[in-house]
Amino acid sequence: MNVGEMLKMMRDPLGAPFYPPALQVLLVVTWVLHIFFVTLALGSSLYAIWGFLRPTDYRLRLARVAARLTPNAVGLGIVTGIAPLLFVQTIYDPIWYASNSLTGFWSVSFIFVVMGGYSLAYLFYLKGSPDGKLLWSAVASFILLFFAGWIMHVLAAVSIRPERWMEWYAPNGIIDTRGIIFHAWNIPRLVFLLPLQACLSLAVTLTLFGWYFRRSEEDAPFIQWVANLGRKLGLVISPIYALAGLLWAMTEGVEFGIGWQVGITLVGIGVALTGYFFWLRQPIRHAPRTLLVWIGTLVVVGMVREAIRVVSLARFGYSVATYPYAFDWGSIIVFTVTTIVGVAVLAYLIMVMYQSGGVKRDAQISPRVERLGTIATGMLGAWFGFFLLVGLYATFLLR
């Protein structure tokens, strides 16, 4: 049996529950949200550590905000990580499960690594950040979260190299079931995706912070300082981002025969971002646009990752377009309703945040938003009830 036949045989015999290319698009889109929040967690964690190590008045103030942001961003990163996980398991199950088995020890430890990173970030925010104590917990949290990203990266790297699985599974003919070895990685890709994007996600969020609190007159100098810091950070990191993109293209891109395409795209977005931050004269005013630019950049990065996976698997005749599928209406309805309920609740929370805090201190929530809140939470309650009933029905009535 060759690699291509093996990959096809490892697909789910029931097929995908929906048209596979649509799931591929959702995979990229949801991964963009995931990577935005996890990189923001790393960026804010790093800033908090730096701010407490080299304090000035403003740095310390911002470091406290950053320490508070980290656990929130990790939480959102975990939640938004579940969605790409579902899609990757659905259309790339052969490669995802193989890489998770070959790296078994770490894919199980991953959960504890993330739990540790989150708990320590929370500990620092709650107990350490008010007076700069327990800095070790912030440092340990950063290391664990970075390590979680490293594990993710190794899983992705192993998954797109199926031609080497046998050699990793049984080196010299002896089976190694420990799953403890990091079989594959690419440093430029990791540097591009994690530390550099962490700085850029932080840079964008700092400008948004300025925008959110733009009407607070007593804090105007601090707010201006934060937003300018965001712009400067963006300006310094973007060229390095372009360089790391070039190195990623020259290594992994060339390995899979798309060095030019990857290089032009990644250098292109790095240079475009540099230009954007250079000409961004009013970072506070244009922060929403800056966020859009950054999300657009991440979409391009998500597409590059996907292109690398597609060309790698095309070598063995594996394609998402030919993945068998059969519409599973139960799953489709559950997914669609959950998305509608989730988006309604999120929209409500975002509007409350917008109308309550930054704009005016004593601002009132508008009746329309209140109504949306009532409807959204009502839908959420009804949806929980429905799940409970399905569970009871499946447990007691289905034989």
Ligand code: HEM
């Ligand atoms: C909190 C720490 C985390 C960090 C720093 C992190 C970082 C990353 C990075 C850097 C990648 C891309 C790897 C590459 O392409 O080389 C990635 C992919 C991914 N992450 Fe995370 N991640 C974290 C947590 C999670 C969690 C908790 C989940 C699931 C619940 C998750 C689900 C995924 C999935 C499914 C992918 C692969 C998507 C694909 O192959 O298209 N991540 N993550």
